[in-house]
Amino acid sequence: xxxxxxxxxILAAAALIGMAYTxxxxxxxxxxxxxxxxxxxxxxxxxxxxxWVLSGADTALGLDEKRGVEIAFKDVGGKLLGHPxxxxxxxxxxxxxxxxxxxxxxxxxxxxxxxxxxxxxSAATPGxxxxxxxxxxxxxxxxxxxxxxxxxxxxxYAGFARTVFSDSEQGKADATYVHNVxxxxxxxxxxxxSPYAQQLQQVMADNFKQLGGKVLSQEAIAPTDVxxxxxxxxxxxEKPDLIYFPVFTAAAAQILRQAKETPGLEHTKLxxxxxxxxxxxxxxxxPSIVGFIIGYPDVSPDAMGKNYPKFVEQYKxxxxxxxISGYHANAYDxxxxxxxxxEKVAKTDKDGNLYIGRKALRDAVFDxxxxxxxxxxxxxxxxxxxxxxxxxxxxxxxxxxxxGIGKNPKKIWP
Amino acid sequence: xARFNAVDIVLWGLRIGVVAVVVGGTIGTLxxxxxTAAQWFDFVVFGLTIGSIYAQIALGYTMVYGVLRLINFAxxxxxxxxxxxGYFVAxxxxxxGFLNNHPVLGMSAILAVSIVTSTSIxxxxxxxxxxxxxxxxxxxxxxxxxxVSFFLEQTFRGMFGSAVKSYPSPDWQRATFQLLGFNVPRxxxxxxxLALVFMAGLYLIVQRTRMGTAMRAVAEDGEAxxxxxxxxxxxxxFTFVLGGAMAGIAGVFYAFVYKQVYFFMxxxxxxxxxxxxxxxxxxxxxxxxxxxxxxxxxxxVGPTLFLDGIGIPAPYQLxxxxxxxxxxxxxIFRPQGLLGxxxxxxxx
Numbered sequence: 001x002x003x004x005x006x007x008x009x010i011l012a013a014a015a016l017i018g019m020a021y022t023x024x025x026x027x028x029x030x031x032x033x034x035x036x037x038x039x040x041x042x043x044x045x046x047x048x049x050x051x052w053v054l055s056g057a058d059t060a061l062g063l064d065e066k067r068g069v070e071i072a073f074k075d076v077g078g079k080l081l082g083h084p085x086x087x088x089x090x091x092x093x094x095x096x097x098x099x100x101x102x103x104x105x106x107x108x109x110x111x112x113x114x115x116x117x118x119x120x121x122s123a124a125t126p127g128x129x130x131x132x133x134x135x136x137x138x139x140x141x142x143x144x145x146x147x148x149x150x151x152x153x154x155x156x157y158a159g160f161a162r163t164v165f166s167d168s169e170q171g172k173a174d175a176t177y178v179h180n181v182x183x184x185x186x187x188x189x190x191x192x193x194s195p196y197a198q199q200l201q202q203v204m205a206d207n208f209k210q211l212g213g214k215v216l217s218q219e220a221i222a223p224t225d226v227x228x229x230x231x232x233x234x235x236x237x238e239k240p241d242l243i244y245f246p247v248f249t250a251a252a253a254q255i256l257r258q259a260k261e262t263p264g265l266e267h268t269k270l271x272x273x274x275x276x277x278x279x280x281x282x283x284x285x286x287p288s289i290v291g292f293i294i295g296y297p298d299v300s301p302d303a304m305g306k307n308y309p310k311f312v313e314q315y316k317x318x319x320x321x322x323x324i325s326g327y328h329a330n331a332y333d334x335x336x337x338x339x340x341x342x343e344k345v346a347k348t349d350k351d352g353n354l355y356i357g358r359k360a361l362r363d364a365v366f367d368x369x370x371x372x373x374x375x376x377x378x379x380x381x382x383x384x385x386x387x388x389x390x391x392x393x394x395x396x397x398x399x400x401x402x403x404g405i406g407k408n409p410k411k412i413w414p
Numbered sequence: 415x416a417r418f419n420a421v422d423i424v425l426w427g428l429r430i431g432v433v434a435v436v437v438g439g440t441i442g443t444l445x446x447x448x449x450t451a452a453q454w455f456d457f458v459v460f461g462l463t464i465g466s467i468y469a470q471i472a473l474g475y476t477m478v479y480g481v482l483r484l485i486n487f488a489x490x491x492x493x494x495x496x497x498x499x500g501y502f503v504a505x506x507x508x509x510x511g512f513l514n515n516h517p518v519l520g521m522s523a524i525l526a527v528s529i530v531t532s533t534s535i536x537x538x539x540x541x542x543x544x545x546x547x548x549x550x551x552x553x554x555x556x557x558x559x560x561x562v563s564f565f566l567e568q569t570f571r572g573m574f575g576s577a578v579k580s581y582p583s584p585d586w587q588r589a590t591f592q593l594l595g596f597n598v599p600r601x602x603x604x605x606x607x608l609a610l611v612f613m614a615g616l617y618l619i620v621q622r623t624r625m626g627t628a629m630r631a632v633a634e635d636g637e638a639x640x641x642x643x644x645x646x647x648x649x650x651x652f653t654f655v656l657g658g659a660m661a662g663i664a665g666v667f668y669a670f671v672y673k674q675v676y677f678f679m680x681x682x683x684x685x686x687x688x689x690x691x692x693x694x695x696x697x698x699x700x701x702x703x704x705x706x707x708x709x710x711x712x713x714x715v716g717p718t719l720f721l722d723g724i725g726i727p728a729p730y731q732l733x734x735x736x737x738x739x740x741x742x743x744x745x746i747f748r749p750q751g752l753l754g755x756x757x758x759x760x761x762x
Contacts, residue, residue, distance in 0.1 A: 056676075229714075280578065
């Protein structure tokens with residue numbers, strides 16, 4: 001059957017095409033943006049979303065970052081462009097399900113200008129695409145899985161950036177230390193299936209092999225596993241020089257404790273990752289923690305930005321204790337990056353309402369450069385904004401009250 | 415001539431596949447000869463240790479199910495409450511040196527407080543949460559049990575925080591001794607031995623006492639037992655007392671072997687112990703014990719014995735898969751569980 005297009009039909013089609021075109025580039029107030037515009041009424045808060053692990057064994061990781069962000073807000077007077085800053089923090093439980101739920105909740109709020117966090121790559125992996133689908137930029141403050149900022153990352157991660165290093169650097173540094181300093185010839189790695197642990201141990205194993213070492217096996221556990229004895233007995237049969245397990249608090253503490261009791265592992269060295277830099281880990285691991293080493297970026301005052309000591313003093317004053325984990329500076333810088341980017345692109349109309357274009361904000365985040373308290377912040381095209389300096393830390397006491405980066409654990413390399 | 419449908423063919427295929435993996439993997443592992451006799455001995459000891467803990471927890475599930483036909487999903491959390499109570503006694507005793515100098519008295523005090531706490535919470539749970547649902551049919555009692563589980567977890571989280579707490583590790587626990595030329599950790603033997611003693615005691619209570627007889631009568635037919643003058647409420651409370659006491663003991667043992675307590679610690683062993691109770695034949699006390707030991711042994715020995723020989727990398731990540739696949743296989747062959755038939759015959 002053949003139909004001729006009538007004049008009104010052509011006009012209707014043109015109108016539809018025109019509407020579709022204008023829908024892709026929204027204009028609200030003085031701002032036009034391809035991904036939409038947030039309008040913040042005069043006096044209303046600028047809502048900054050956040051998701052971190054705020055419960056469970058790894059709480060210290062997320063809480064430390066939340067405090068870093070709160071101090072950043074305080075340092076700018078709690079206001080930006082005349083609007084109060086409001087932090088909407090969600091608990092992601094450091095897992096994929098929690099990340100998905102938290103990101104969905106934050107994305108569902110049309111007033112969410114930008115999102116900070118999470119602490120865990122497991123949460124960021126599903127969370128970042130959900131946010132970006134709504135045009136919300138996610139600045140991660142501690143998730144270090146290499147895939148998140150790899151040049152091969154998928155387009156749904158285009159709105160993701162981080163003010164923390166990539167484990168492609170951490171794994172390489174750990175392999176170098178293990179091979180060249182500890183003189184280990186063989187290792188076994190253990191991961192817990194999380195993107196962080198899985199990717200970090202893989203990078204470490206690949207680099208260790210390139211340096212001439214032997215990776216005897218790459219084992220896996222579940223994060224909730226408690227009985228590590230059979231696994232460690234199996235590993236003991238391979239007689240490795242070192243076991244590398246960048247997993248999280250509860251499982252890592254079990255491995256550490258039970259390895260000390262496993263025949264055949266008496267002389268095997270043990271090494272973990274940055275996820276274990278907290279007083280909670282000292283509490284969980286008990287006396288077996290003394291002498292345990294972890295690979296971590298160098299956060300000694302001389303390696304950090306010049307304002308870091310001032311930040312630590314403020315942290316102690318505000319929370320009555322020294323930093324409880326190792327990512328507070330990255331979180332502070334993440335918040336500052338968000339603030340600077342919003343300042344760059346936000347426009348105010350004559351009535352005092354504020355407008356922020358979502359795509360413009362994404363571009364501003366990726367373009368902003370400044371001297372952060374964790375070091376220089378400048379994003380590459382794939383969202384890697386942090387500089388990496390390696391170090392190895394060793395725990396010196398089983399008393400959680402002695403926790404302090406540089407004291408317990410103390411820096412032993414370089 | 416027997417006719418097979420598609421389901422039969424799939425089930426037989428599954429059985430043959432599992433048997434092939436078990437037999438082929440075992441032969442491959444043994445031929446590979448990678449592990450020493452001492453390491454095999456360690457695998458067995460570890461399996462018996464965790465198995466004895468599963469068995470004790472499974473008893474709570476199976477007794478409550480036997481009497482009330484209720485799956486008490488909060489039972490794993492009752493274990494957690496016992497472990498926490500023990501922690502608050504064990505820590506000061508350890509710090510003061512009392513636990514090291516007087517291990518028997520110290521352990522007795524820890525176990526006593528743990529048992530009293532978990533028993534009290536179990537009885538309160540029955541009285542407040544489960545009794546109103548006693549006559550309700552459908553899924554409401556089960557949902558209530560899940561609700562109680564969340565309530566206990568979040569209450570303990572609120573009261574004591576979400577961080578993992580380290581259980582004391584006195585010197586006498588860390589020691590090992592020689593048995594048949596093998597090094598045996600003392601804490602493992604203590605846990606297995608005491609678990610066997612407590613489980614035997616519980617079995618005797620159920621089999622040889624008036625209240626135990628009443629329990630079995632209520633399990634057989636509650637209404638008939640009530641008509642015979644048995645106070646069913648009293649029997650149910652007694653069942654929760656026994657289950658709670660075993661949970662308290664299991665909680666302390668679990669914490670002494672694995673050295674950690676936190677609010678969510680009861681969930682995984684609870685689920686596994688429930689699997690063990692089903693495996694043994696839910697409602698059957700010796701079955702629960704057997705199921706617990708079976709599950710522990712399969713978890714500990716299975717990945718190495720079955721998967722190493724066929725070249726599966728990182729086999730320990732599959733231990734739950736192995737354990738629950740075997741559980742399913744057993745239930746396909748014996749839907750009533752390993753020892754479930756005895757009860758079925760009696761009822762018939």
